[in-house]
Amino acid sequence: FDEFVQTKKTYKPSNADIPPGLKNLPGNMVFGTIYHKGDWRGCMGSQRETLVESVIQAIIVTAGDSRFAHPKPEELKDFRVELSLLQPKTLIDGNDLATITGQFRPGVEGMKLENGRQQAFFLPYVFSKKYRSVQTWLVRLSEKATGKKNPKLWQDPNTKIYRYPAINII
Numbered sequence: 001f002d003e004f005v006q007t008k009k010t011y012k013p014s015n016a017d018i019p020p021g022l023k024n025l026p027g028n029m030v031f032g033t034i035y036h037k038g039d040w041r042g043c044m045g046s047q048r049e050t051l052v053e054s055v056i057q058a059i060i061v062t063a064g065d066s067r068f069a070h071p072k073p074e075e076l077k078d079f080r081v082e083l084s085l086l087q088p089k090t091l092i093d094g095n096d097l098a099t100i101t102g103q104f105r106p107g108v109e110g111m112k113l114e115n116g117r118q119q120a121f122f123l124p125y126v127f128s129k130k131y132r133s134v135q136t137w138l139v140r141l142s143e144k145a146t147g148k149k150n151p152k153l154w155q156d157p158n159t160k161i162y163r164y165p166a167i168n169i170i
Helices: 002-007 051-063 073-078 097-103 124-129 134-146
Strands: 030-036 039-046 079-086 109-115 118-122 160-169
Touching: 002 051, 002 073, 030 051, 039 051, 051 079, 073 079, 097 134, 109 124, 109 134, 118 124, 118 134, 124 160
Parallel strands: none
Antiparallel strands: 030 039, 030 079, 079 160, 109 118, 109 160
């Protein structure tokens, strides 16, 4: 993160920089989240061939998140970088609130909605940082997926709802 912000060059680890157990791990979806003085300043994901490449790319795209001012070298001491390594997702067996609530662990798992090209997800910590009921989360995901006020996408029988754990690294 620091090297990219200072030089705009992508970090290229040497073999000696990568612990042997990580060198050949296949790429997971990795999300980088950055905070400046505690305020959210970016969150983007990447999936590459290896886990190391996924992590590096997630940090780069997060630093360039177009929704926020890009980090400046003089701000580096005030940034915190978090990585979320998404684990395999599991389909929830229905679209009714009782089934979803019974199979989903808020704050431990993230949630993803898929309905054709309309897709959205939240990382597990989103639920913990701003407590929401599962139903409120589903409404927010529906709106995020459609880009408009459509709080019922999650109830559509064609919508698949997944849960997934993540490993968080700060």
